[in-house]
Amino acid sequence: MAKPNKKGPVRTVDISCAKCKAPLFKYRKGGKGALVKCFVERIVQDFTTTPCECPGCQQVFARETMIRGTPALKMVGGKVHMK
Template sequence: MARKDIRTISIFCAACRSLLYKYRKGGRGGLVKCLEDRIVDDRTAGDLKCPRCGQEFARFKMMQGQRAHKIIQGKVFTKGMSRK
């Protein structure tokens, strides 16, 4: 059964405000990890650093048997996450 609460959010670098990802997020909680198969538009070089300022914003992790990007809190901000 498909989840109805999946939406596309934009993830930006907190230091220079450049777009890093467009990501299909599920659930109502905060952004903790990004599963690689849900990243729609990746603007990084794949090294988990901002392409403009070079700041590291995440780390590679294995979560739920899949490769994921574990977000370093405070390094990114999001748009498109409605909190109800």
């Protein structure tokens, strides 16, 4: 399987917690679809203190996994909001 593009897309989106609205990431997202996974190498700015846990309400919003041989965060449905 092909690995994701290193540089990645130019468009950045703000990802926040759906429950408490605390900012989680600034992420370089490609495409128009829903946020299903975040490749770790595309995260521009990380506001979390512990991985996959919201700093505001301590809710687990993702799981660490490997997708196409690259570390990624698989988002739990309905836990994050993308703007």
